[in-house]
Amino acid sequence: MTVLDFQRIGLDDDPPRLIDYQWAWDEQRRIHADVAAGRRDGTVLLLEHQSVYTAGRRTLAHERPFDGTPVIDVDRGGKITWHGPGQLVGYPIIRLPAGVYVVDYVRRLEEALIRLVRGYGLLARRVAGRSGVWLPAEARRPERKLVAIGIRYAHGATLHGFALNVL
Template identity: 65%
Template sequence: MIGRYETPNFRRSWGRRPGSATLIDVTSASLGTLRPVHAGVTDYLTAWDEQRRLHEAVASGTEPDTVLLLEHPSVYTAGKRTEPWDRPMDGTPVVDVDRGGKITWHGPGQLVGYPIVKLPDPLDVVAYVRRVEQMLIDVCAEFGLPTDRVEGRSGVWVPSDERGPERKVAAIGIRVARGATMHGFSLNCDCDLGAFDNFVPCGIRDAGVTSLSAELGRQITVAEALPIVEKHLPTILA
């Protein structure tokens, strides 16, 4: 069942592109309810504030599991394992956040998803990350791009081939508090991959970064990827 849902708080505080304020309930009798929120282009700190508000509400049971789907203006964010030498070499400002992982970039042409969902007891964070990975693998497959996991590394990867070593097409960074998740995933659609040249993405030096467009040889926009990601979102629920 698909229904519509809007919150006054969202309407009042979020910048977005025209037509991007549609909020949709995706309901499954077997998987429960997951509410995707289309937030358009939203600066990182505004989105982080909304994540924290939603996290408190979801953890308290006053709002349903929610996924923020958006693009950010160009920004670097650093997870808890970021080392000083991981940061951009030119001194570009970095937002330090409370997720796992190291440094990454968000910006135009990249679809970002922040699932705020209540995990079942007993908590199994690794299983949740695997479900997010599987969702992204399924999305890439729908575009005709084979991807997989790489042992010891989070995210979704294009296997090594004649074009080069393994290449990350989607990144994942998660935090769990009070049994509910924060932060999430980013899928490179048609972003400027040069943004990743200024640092070591996720601290991994022996692999590359890619996008759906670069791998498929045609432009895949965030707008094109959005409904495909939304279709596969129930995969992340236990």
């Protein structure tokens, strides 16, 4: 059985403390080096960020905001993602078992998050050809992304993770 160390950062403070993205990214990379080298068990960081955009490798120049919110270029795939108050962010830093490919891992993560939010009465699902977890379209509203997922796999372990829009 694989042991996971869940670290709730700032969530148990009163009021909950918003975490600087750069600090969290540095912490991810530090933990990732240890997990990849086999010096520590897999770790899941759970936190809520100060308002920030992260720009994945496919982000185009015109997609960057100009409202003064910080934008940090990161080493994951995908495009631009907002993080901030009202969003639970999880960074699972784990070694993937033999035979589990990154796309399999993303689908398993999606399924776990779908089951989680269904427990709260939300009819979340996948959308073909798109990553993440989605709420279905309604009479006057299109499909809405409830959970963004962006993963990097390097040196045998994962980085980055998911952002669940709570509010």
